Amino acid sequence: MPINTVGLDENTSTDEEMDLHHSEFDEEEPLKEKVDEDEQPHDHNDACEEEEENEEEEEEETEEETEEEIRHKIVSQAMENASVPNEIPQIIKDAVLMPSDDSIIDKSNVVRGYDFNSGIDCDKLISGMFNVGFQATNMGKAVKEINRMLNWRLSDEPIAEDDDITDPEERAKVKCKIFLGFTSNQVSSGNREVIRFLAQHKMVDVMVTTCGAIEEDIMKCLNDTYVGRFDVAGHKLRKSGVNRIGNLFVPNKNYVDFESWLQEVLNQCLKEQKEEGTIWTPSRLIARMGREINDERSVLYWAYKNNIPIYSPAITDGAVGDVIYFNSFRNPGFVLDIVKDICEINQHAVYEKKTGMIILGGGLIKHHICNANLMRNGADFSVFINTGQEFDGSDSGARPEEAKSWGKIKLECNAVKVYGDATVFFPLIVSQTFAKYYWKNIAPQTGATPQVKPVTNEELNASN
Numbered sequence: 001m002p003i004n005t006v007g008l009d010e011n012t013s014t015d016e017e018m019d020l021h022h023s024e025f026d027e028e029e030p031l032k033e034k035v036d037e038d039e040q041p042h043d044h045n046d047a048c049e050e051e052e053e054n055e056e057e058e059e060e061e062t063e064e065e066t067e068e069e070i071r072h073k074i075v076s077q078a079m080e081n082a083s084v085p086n087e088i089p090q091i092i093k094d095a096v097l098m099p100s101d102d103s104i105i106d107k108s109n110v111v112r113g114y115d116f117n118s119g120i121d122c123d124k125l126i127s128g129m130f131n132v133g134f135q136a137t138n139m140g141k142a143v144k145e146i147n148r149m150l151n152w153r154l155s156d157e158p159i160a161e162d163d164d165i166t167d168p169e170e171r172a173k174v175k176c177k178i179f180l181g182f183t184s185n186q187v188s189s190g191n192r193e194v195i196r197f198l199a200q201h202k203m204v205d206v207m208v209t210t211c212g213a214i215e216e217d218i219m220k221c222l223n224d225t226y227v228g229r230f231d232v233a234g235h236k237l238r239k240s241g242v243n244r245i246g247n248l249f250v251p252n253k254n255y256v257d258f259e260s261w262l263q264e265v266l267n268q269c270l271k272e273q274k275e276e277g278t279i280w281t282p283s284r285l286i287a288r289m290g291r292e293i294n295d296e297r298s299v300l301y302w303a304y305k306n307n308i309p310i311y312s313p314a315i316t317d318g319a320v321g322d323v324i325y326f327n328s329f330r331n332p333g334f335v336l337d338i339v340k341d342i343c344e345i346n347q348h349a350v351y352e353k354k355t356g357m358i359i360l361g362g363g364l365i366k367h368h369i370c371n372a373n374l375m376r377n378g379a380d381f382s383v384f385i386n387t388g389q390e391f392d393g394s395d396s397g398a399r400p401e402e403a404k405s406w407g408k409i410k411l412e413c414n415a416v417k418v419y420g421d422a423t424v425f426f427p428l429i430v431s432q433t434f435a436k437y438y439w440k441n442i443a444p445q446t447g448a449t450p451q452v453k454p455v456t457n458e459e460l461n462a463s464n
Contacts, residue, residue, distance in 0.1 A: 184212025211318030362396025437439030
């Protein structure tokens with residue numbers, strides 16, 4: 001029961017009171033201990049977590065130190081292995097600072113581009129392409145190969161025991177026979193004028209092309225082809241009666257006019273076939289077309305004038321074939337003999353002293369020329385210009401080395417392939433080969449002078 005302390009002095013206490021005081025203290029202490037025991041587990045867990053975190057940090061520090069020690073050991077070991085302390089290890093020198101064997105380098109061929117600080121000289125710009133690198137170098141190689149074709153003479157060769165031409169003057173007249181092949185798009189484009197220049201001055205001997213080039217050359221004499229865009233919607237052009245060749249536009253009227261023109265030619269050819277027994281071949285028909293168009297802008301016209309055969313074994317694969325088909329309803333019976341043409345083109349190759357091939361594009365025209373040269377165990381000079389790749393096994397993309405394996409190019413030939421658009425490369429190549437040859441060797445004999453046409457304001461504005 002409670003103790004009554006009233007009336008007692010603050011500083012006095014009896015034994016009983018002291019005992020009671022201790023008794024109360026003893027009763028409170030277990031409670032405090034109980035409270036401490038309840039709080040003890042929480043404090044212990046926190047301490048354990050902190051201790052674990054500290055241990056992990058120490059382990060990470062230990063790991064970092066270990067990695068650093070490993071790196072230090074590697075570097076120290078490398079430095080110990082070096083011939084001289086603090087030098088680059090020999091193994092690195094051997095790998096990175098390997099000495100050069102200059103004997104395999106032609107030091108005359110230094111990489112160098114055109115310096116426009118010297119002014120604008122397109123001739124020097126183009127002639128210097130060989131030293132630029134990449135396809136510019138291949139273009140330079142093509143220039144050298146074509147110039148070898150143009151300048152070769154039989155008199156350059158020693159007289160063999162079985163040689164049928166021994167007179168030096170006669171041997172100097174014997175040239176390399178040049179085969180020029182081009183796909184139809186080259187005539188659709190402005191390269192038609194480049195090819196016409198070659199035919200006009202008889203700078204090539206045999207041509208091979210596809211049907212599209214035959215029709216496009218004639219159509220351009222009747223109507224114009226226009227520069228358009230690659231990205232115009234096909235359905236819009238179709239509804240407008242406009243045909244697209246890449247970024248070139250050909251109005252359908254051009255084909256209509258061509259059909260009317262060729263129909264008259266075919267009727268005359270059929271009449272000669274029936275009445276005179278004329279055997280028409282694709283090349284003979286093409287020559288007749290050149291004669292009938294009688295237009296100096298035409299490739300076919302100049303080929304006819306200069307007796308340059310144009311072979312087109314797939315002449316029916318295009319508008320020419322369409323008109324032959326249409327005319328078979330109105331005036332049937334026309335026949336083309338392709339066998340005679342294959343015999344003729346092969347004969348052009350077989351007995352020549354030297355032959356050269358210049359082929360723009362791939363497909364039929366490339367193989368037809370190469371196969372003709374197979375008959376003589378390969379051409380002596382060869383230049384391909386196309387965008388084809390060989391990974392799909394196509395003949396179009398095949399490199400000259402593949403043609404060598406078939407015997408279509410001589411094993412010792414320095415054949416060249418330029419990877420690129422012939423509308424860009426071929427005019428540049430011609431400027432450094434055929435054009436220079438013509439103005440140096442042919443024009444002086446004929447009295448020809450450059451036909452410089454003043455540029456009008458309209459043409460200047462159009463070019464800008």
